[in-house]
Amino acid sequence: MAYKLARCIHAYDFAILEMGLYLDTHPCDTAALQKRQELQERRAALVAEYESKYGPYIVTDKDVRGDEWKWVCGPWPWEYERGNGNVAV
């Protein structure tokens, strides 16, 4: 399901951000650097899987693809409606 896979990518985004804050105050921690790199690689694999199954991963991607400016297409992240399958959580 597109939604589940997107949530999974978001979880990796969060882990990568969290490792980034840690590295700001521990910039020479090689184990943490390695861990962050692994997280980035796993995230990239998930984005590739998402794009092969569901088309452009539009949550962060503003590149023009196809014949539509998808950036303006809702729902926007704050517009949760029950059952609307909002991918942009």
Next chain:
Amino acid sequence: MWQYEKKLQYPVKITNPNPKYAQIIISQYGGPDGELGASMRYLSQRYSMPYDELKGILTDIGTEELAHMEMISAMVYQLTRNLSKDEIVKSGFDKYFVDHTTGVYPIAASSLPWRAEYIGVKGDVLTDLHEDLAAEQKARTTYDNLLRLIDDPDVRDPLKFLREREIVHYQRFGEGLRLATDRLNSKNFYACNPSFDKNCGK
């Protein structure tokens, strides 16, 4: 510069509107210890920071606070959807509604609009980091107080996430403070201000 990512940092999915909750949660948008002040405080302080780690942590936490501001705004938005006239009047939301309808405007729970006095930028590394440590604890207390007053699990869940982030940020700022004092005279950390005085701590 910044780039927008079309997502919330953590999902906000509130099924039942509740304008009473909106009126207290909005304090974490425009209140004295809210997320708008947090991002402005850190993003403003970073210019006078003397050490790279501190420029980095203030940039990254200041940026994350913008994402928290968006989550709080999303909560206020979802809590004030589809309200009837009766719901607006009975919940006391009418006083906000008359000026802003259901737009999201940065005020405290007490209705005071956001003010720059909520933040401190002193241009002194130790002074500013102590402000930041206190700010994270004040925000954590505010989330604790919101969680005391709110029962709806849809609303509690993102509030708990945000409360946890205050604790992580406090930890990172504590490490930043240690990195700063490690570079100063341990017998007198205040002998000079490394944000201003040349050769301070060298």
